[in-house]
Amino acid sequence: MTTHDRFCIIGAGPSGLATARAFAQAGIPFDVLERHADVGGIWDIENERTPMYESAHFISSRTQSAFDDFPMPEHYADYPGHREILAYIRAFADHYGLRDHITFETTVDRVTPAGDAWDVHLASGEVRRYRGVVCAVGHNWDPIVPIYPGRFDAESYHSFYYKSPAELVGKRVLVVGAGNSGCDIACDAAANADRAFISMRRGYYFLPKHIFGQPTDAFFRSGPHLPAWLAQPLLTALLRILVGDLRRYGLPKPDHKVLESHPIVSSQLLHYLAHGDVTAKPDVRELCGTTVRFADGSEEPIDLIIYATGYRATIPCLDPSVLSLEAGAAPLLLNVFPDRKNLFVVGLFETDGGAYPMVSRQAALIATLIRAEERAPAAARWFHELRTGPRPNLTGGIKYLASPRHSIYVQYDEYMHYTAKVLKKLERAVGAPSAPTPTARSSERRTTHDAPALVKGS
Numbered sequence: 001m002t003t004h005d006r007f008c009i010i011g012a013g014p015s016g017l018a019t020a021r022a023f024a025q026a027g028i029p030f031d032v033l034e035r036h037a038d039v040g041g042i043w044d045i046e047n048e049r050t051p052m053y054e055s056a057h058f059i060s061s062r063t064q065s066a067f068d069d070f071p072m073p074e075h076y077a078d079y080p081g082h083r084e085i086l087a088y089i090r091a092f093a094d095h096y097g098l099r100d101h102i103t104f105e106t107t108v109d110r111v112t113p114a115g116d117a118w119d120v121h122l123a124s125g126e127v128r129r130y131r132g133v134v135c136a137v138g139h140n141w142d143p144i145v146p147i148y149p150g151r152f153d154a155e156s157y158h159s160f161y162y163k164s165p166a167e168l169v170g171k172r173v174l175v176v177g178a179g180n181s182g183c184d185i186a187c188d189a190a191a192n193a194d195r196a197f198i199s200m201r202r203g204y205y206f207l208p209k210h211i212f213g214q215p216t217d218a219f220f221r222s223g224p225h226l227p228a229w230l231a232q233p234l235l236t237a238l239l240r241i242l243v244g245d246l247r248r249y250g251l252p253k254p255d256h257k258v259l260e261s262h263p264i265v266s267s268q269l270l271h272y273l274a275h276g277d278v279t280a281k282p283d284v285r286e287l288c289g290t291t292v293r294f295a296d297g298s299e300e301p302i303d304l305i306i307y308a309t310g311y312r313a314t315i316p317c318l319d320p321s322v323l324s325l326e327a328g329a330a331p332l333l334l335n336v337f338p339d340r341k342n343l344f345v346v347g348l349f350e351t352d353g354g355a356y357p358m359v360s361r362q363a364a365l366i367a368t369l370i371r372a373e374e375r376a377p378a379a380a381r382w383f384h385e386l387r388t389g390p391r392p393n394l395t396g397g398i399k400y401l402a403s404p405r406h407s408i409y410v411q412y413d414e415y416m417h418y419t420a421k422v423l424k425k426l427e428r429a430v431g432a433p434s435a436p437t438p439t440a441r442s443s444e445r446r447t448t449h450d451a452p453a454l455v456k457g458s
Contacts, residue, residue, distance in 0.1 A: 005029055007342075007370075008120050008130040010108050010317060012098075013041020014089055015347030015359045016136035018067060020098045022363035026371055031130075032102040033120070039093045039102065042140055043086040051140050051160045051181070055188050056082045059180050059265045061215030065354035067092055068361075078215045111135070111317045116341060132342025134366065135315050139348055142314040144404065145307050146176070150287035156305035159185060165192040171303035173197070174292060176284060178204055179405075182308030183266040190277035197300060198269075201283045203252035205259075206243055208267045216265060217353065225413050228397035232257050249273040250280035261401050262409070263352055313348060313408050333387050334394075334419060335408060336362050337369075350405055353412025361419050368426045379429030383422070392418055 007023065009016050012034035023030045036047050045052040057079045058065055062072045070092055076084055093099055107123035111133050118133045143158035155171075159181050165188040173189040175182050178200045189196035211219045226234070236258050247253055249270055254261075272278040282295040293299045313325050323331060323338050323345075331338050335349045346362045347355070372380040396411030 003029075003031070003128060003130050004117060006031055006130055007132045007134060008033060008118070008128065009134045009136055010111075010120075011041065011136040011138065012036075012039040012093070012102050012104075013043070013136065013138055013347075014067075014356055015138065015362075016041070016134070017089065017093050017098055018356070018359040019134050019136055019346050019363040019366065020101055021067075021092075021096045022360075022367040024096065024098070024101070026367040028367060028370055030101060032098070033106045033108055033122075034102055034104050035107040037104050038090070039099070040086045040089050042138060043082055043089055045082060045086075045163070049141055051162075052082050053159075053162050053181075053185070053188075054082075054164045055184050056181075057184075058085060060217050060354040063215070064217045064221065065356055067356045067359075068364075070095065079209060108317045110319065111322070111343075112319070113322065113340070118342065132344070132370075134344045134346055135318065136346040137315060137317070139313045139408070140311050142312040142316075143307070144310050144312055146284075146309055148284050148287050150293075151289065152287040152292075152302075152305060154290045154303050154305075156307065159306050159308040160311075162306055165189075168193040168196075168304070170194055172301060174199060174281070174300070174302045174305045175308055176305060177308035177310070178264060179262065179308055179310065180264060180266065182306075183264060183269045185306055185308060186278050187266075187268045187272055190272035193304075195300075196272075196278045197281050197302070198278055199281045199284055199294065200252060202256075203246060203254040204261060204264050205239060205254055206246065206267075206270060207239070207263050207265045208242055209265055210267075211238075211242065221353075228259070232259055232398075235259065243270070252280075252282065256401055257399075259352070259398050261403075262350060262405060310403075310405055312404060315345065315348070333391065334362070334365070334415075334422075335410060336365060337387065339387055348408055349415075350409045351412045351415065353416075358412070358415065361416060361423070365419060365423055365426070368423060368430055371430045372426050375431070376426075376429035379426055383426060386422075394418060 007028060007030040009019050009030055009032045012032050016032055017039060020030065020032050038044065042050045042052055044050060061078050062076045062080055066072045072088055108120055109123050110121045112119045114129055118130050120128045120130055120133065143160045145158055162185055168189050169192050171193050172195040173193040174197045175186040175189060176199045178198060186196060186198040207216050209216060239258065250273060273280060284292055285295050286293040290301055291299050292302045315323065332345060336345055344366045347359050349358065351358060369380060369383055394410040394415045396414035398411055400406040400409050
């Protein structure tokens with residue numbers, strides 16, 4: 001199948017749908033290929049390859065987390081659960097008429113260059129040639145499992161495979177890793193397991209979910225944007241007042257400044273630690289059959305280890321000869337643009353803000369660049385020259401920890417500010433609007449987004 005004039009978007013999760021909307025509004029022909037039977041990506045707990053679990057909620061709040069021009073319903077909780085998020089994503093797809101562009105239950109095996117075009121090889125054996133490809137496959141699917149000395153003879157698996165608190169009942173459970181998923185699972189263990197432990201290599205800062213009655217992210221973004229040299233000591237002082245010394249809970253003291261690691265937004269884990277329902281442990285030193293020895297010399301008999309130890313940034317359909325991510329996001333300008341014509345990546349980032357505003361911005365950048373190449377070649381050349389010059393510093397002055405997660409990390413406000421300037425310059429050259437506007441079809445579907453039935457469905 002030859003589709004020289006079209007683009008292929010791989011994935012119908014949030015990143016793929018944001019890109020589909022941007023292309024539709026820009027008049028760019030495209031197809032979306034999705035391996036599952038419906039839209040939603042990782043937020044559909046029924047999908048075979050998803051890290052979703054029953055107690056999962058957004059860690060950014062409702063008002064800070066929506067796609068551009070498509071707010072979440074006001075009756076959603078401050079931190080919506082996975083069923084509400086899935087309903088919201090599907091309402092977004094329906095609102096903008098995106099399903100007509102999607103071919104479901106279609107797996108992409110690999111993508112290979114074909115001159116200035118790209119060949120998309122499907123699992124069925126079919127090969128389609130497209131003008132360009134957008135990889136919107138996410139990055140929470142290739143688990144990192146640590147290796148420790150010794151052998152563990154009981155049950156263990158990565159948090160990617162965890163689904164329900166029912167898996168924990170009657171067991172002595174150890175959660176390794178204190179990211180937001182690890183903290184959620186440790187809380188599930190506190191309420192359901194016989195004993196619950198959480199092991200951390202280092203100390204982390206914990207942010208409460210609310211500050212002065214507001215969701216924490218909404219509270220901070222309601223005020224002026226402060227440089228890191230001022231924001232970090234002010235936030236440290238505020239957390240000392242609101243949270244106190246974390247060593248009271250048995251947690252290690254952080255070995256870095258606040259904001260230098262991805263924030264742990266959890267009030268619930270501290271609650272369970274304070275009540276003795278979870279016990280904090282240092283790093284694992286050795287596995288001894290059905291016992292785990294920790295760095296402080298203590299030992300605990302364990303029935304189940306859940307490794308909440310993160311994911312590799314991987315794009316499975318791209319051979320490393322096409323795009324290597326071994327050095328994190330270094331090959332990608334703005335975490336989107338590799339040094340390959342008409343090849344793009346959306347959603348490959350970690351940040352301290354809401355993801356959907358960022359993927360909306362990334363999608364708008366891609367669509368506007370494609371139009372600039374057609375209508376304003378001088379502006380397109382200016383953008384492509386950015387790839388050969390010094391890369392913008394998108395850390396906001398924060399020195400992030402050296403870890404796989406932080407290799408693709410950008411500071412939200414810095415990223416959005418910088419990309420807004422780039423997008424504005426491209427839009428001026430192309431003559432495009434600076435914000436998405438609903439299509440005629442999406443106006444007809446306005447009531448779909450407001451329907452309470454979408455929230456109550458599974």
